[in-house]
Amino acid sequence: MIYDVPEELLGTFVPIMVYWVYxxxxxxxxxxxxxxYRLHPQKEEDDKNIVPKKEVVKGVLLQQALQAAVASLLYAIIRSKFESAAGGQSSVVVVAVQFVVAMVVLDTWQYFMHRYMHHNKFLYRHIHSYHHRLVVPYGFGALYNHPLECLVMDTIGGVLAFLVSGMSPRAAIFFFSFTALKIVDDHCGLRLPWNLFQLLFSNNSAYHDIHHSLHGSKYNFAQPFFVMWV
Structure with missing residues (x-):
């Protein structure tokens, strides 16, 4: 526990708070x-996006509620594993390796799911097109998706990253908060010359903005970290 707050609870809700604050x-x-530093003027955002911000907020909150429910269930199922290992502390090197493994697993799962949802006309029309209602993306719309996409691509991807990497609930607080910052930054619609996310990752706001444009939906499928699959 951190200050008597269960780490599982922090791992579930801290990334949500980080998402909204950033x-x-x-x-x-x-x-x-x-x-x-905007990639598009405000007028383009107002004219091209076909979903009102109120609906975007509702959609994101629904997705986060679903993710929180799955995370709570997962932690409840595997709690005994972490209770038995509560006395041990992972080294910085171990945690760093777990972060890299989790990034690769999440990136790989989401890339292939994302690409398939574009190439399958039924899935794109009825599911993934929700996300592309934001032709000019902005940060808090990063998780605006159809609920089924939320479950298949984001939630299952996060569960796989957590389980395959073997990270602890404490490490998960930082990993999923970092992931929340990254996906918000990718959708923020700003090209910031001093932004470390945009300097260190080729897959950044300018890269992902091309994918959201009407002419770029068949390109730049990579998400959220690397471009190794493109």
Missing amino acids: SVILYVMAGSVLEK
Whole structure:
């Protein structure tokens, strides 16, 4: 526990809080001090997107509720495993390896699921097209998806990354918070020259913006970390 709050609870809800804090900060700043770094003017966002922000917020909250429910169930099932290992602490090297493994697993799962949802006309029309209602993306719309896509691509991908990497609930707090920051940054609609996500990852906001454009939906399927599969 951290300050008497179960780590499983923190691992479930801290990434959600990180998602909203970071996305709202970027969205507010995009309309003021960071406006010169926008990839698209505000008018394009207003004209091209075909879903109102109220619906985006509702859709994201639904997805996060589903993810929280699955995470709570997963932690309940495997709690005994972590209770028996509660006395041990993983080294920094072990945690770093777990992070890399989790990134590769999540990236691989989501890439192939994402690509298939584009190439299968039925799945694209009825499921993945929800996400592409945001032709000009913004941060808090990063997780705006059809609930089935949320389950298949995001939630199952996260569960696989957690289980295959063997990370602890404590490590999961940091990994999924980092992932939340990354996916928000990829959808923020800003090209920031000093942003470490955009400097260190080829798969960044400018790269993903091409995918959301009307002419780029058949390109740049990579997400959320690498471009190794493209």
